[in-house]
Amino acid sequence: MNNLGQSENKYIDFVSDEHLLKCISNLHNSYLSAKREFTKKKFYKNKVDIFKLTFDSRFNQLSEEELIKLELSRQIDKSVNNAIGTFHEEVLGGIEGFNSGRFLGYDLKANDDSLFAEIKNKHNTMNSSSAESAFQKLARFANDNKNSKCYLVQILAKKSFCKKWEAIINGKEYSHSRVYIISGDQFYTLVTGKKKALFYLYKSLPNAINDFLKSVSEEKLNENNILSEISKSAKDNNRTILDEITFENFLYYKGFDRLK
Incomplete structure (x- = not known):
C-alpha cells in the first residue's frame, strides 16, 4: 500500500494495478516502436546541427554520450507525444463506469452516455482546424445525447479550470x-470523484514503471540503440562521437574530409 490514501491497490485506487501496468506497457511499446522506426538514416536525414551540439556540449557541460542521448530523445519525442495522450485515455477508460473508444469517435465516454470527452495531452496541441473539428464533434455528441455533458480535456493546461467552451475559430463563433x-x-x-486523482497518478508512476520494467528484458530495453551504432563506428574510425556525426553528415563540405 502506498502513502497517498489508497487502501486496496498498490498504486492508485481508481483503476486496478493490472490496468495501470497494461497502460504503461502500451506506452512503453509506443516508445519502442518510435525508437525502432528512428534509424540512424532518419537521424541524419535533416542534417544534424553540429555547431549547436558543440556549443551544447561545452556550455551545458555534457559528455558526448549524454549530448547525443538528449538529441535522440528530443527527436523521438515528436513521435511519442500523441502516445502520452493515449496513455491518459486508457487510464481513464479503466475507471468503473467509463470506457475509452479511440476508434469510435470519442476518447472517453460514460457507459450511460452522460459524458463524452476529447482528450489532448497539452493545451497547445491543436491548430484552428483541429479545434473546430473537436468542437463540432463534441457538439454532435451533446445534441445526440440530451443528458450528456461533453468535454475537451487539456491534461497539461496553463491553469486549473472548467468552463463552457466558447470560442471564435476560423472566423466562426462556437458555443454550446x-x-x-x-x-x-x-x-x-x-470522473473519479477524488480531488487529487491526477496527483495520485503522478506520484504512483515511478513505482509502477519500475515494477513494469522488471518484466522487460535487457535486450528489449536496448533495442535499436543508435548511440551504440554511432559509438562503434567512431571507435572503428578513431574519431570522437561528434566528429563521427560531423563526418557522416558533411563529408562533402570542403575540409571536412580531413576527419577521415
Whole structure:
C-alpha cells in the first residue's frame, strides 16, 4: 500500500494495478516502436546541427554520450507525444463506469452516455482546424445525447479550470450549453470523484514503471540503440562521437574530409 490514501491497490485506487501496468506497457511499446522506426538514416536525414551540439556540449557541460542521448530523445519525442495522450485515455477508460473508444469517435465516454470527452495531452496541441473539428464533434455528441455533458480535456493546461467552451475559430463563433473545456486535474476529479486523482497518478508512476520494467528484458530495453551504432563506428574510425556525426553528415563540405 502506498502513502497517498489508497487502501486496496498498490498504486492508485481508481483503476486496478493490472490496468495501470497494461497502460504503461502500451506506452512503453509506443516508445519502442518510435525508437525502432528512428534509424540512424532518419537521424541524419535533416542534417544534424553540429555547431549547436558543440556549443551544447561545452556550455551545458555534457559528455558526448549524454549530448547525443538528449538529441535522440528530443527527436523521438515528436513521435511519442500523441502516445502520452493515449496513455491518459486508457487510464481513464479503466475507471468503473467509463470506457475509452479511440476508434469510435470519442476518447472517453460514460457507459450511460452522460459524458463524452476529447482528450489532448497539452493545451497547445491543436491548430484552428483541429479545434473546430473537436468542437463540432463534441457538439454532435451533446445534441445526440440530451443528458450528456461533453468535454475537451487539456491534461497539461496553463491553469486549473472548467468552463463552457466558447470560442471564435476560423472566423466562426462556437458555443454550446453542454460543451466544456477542462484542465486535466479537474477532469480526473470529475470522473473519479477524488480531488487529487491526477496527483495520485503522478506520484504512483515511478513505482509502477519500475515494477513494469522488471518484466522487460535487457535486450528489449536496448533495442535499436543508435548511440551504440554511432559509438562503434567512431571507435572503428578513431574519431570522437561528434566528429563521427560531423563526418557522416558533411563529408562533402570542403575540409571536412580531413576527419577521415
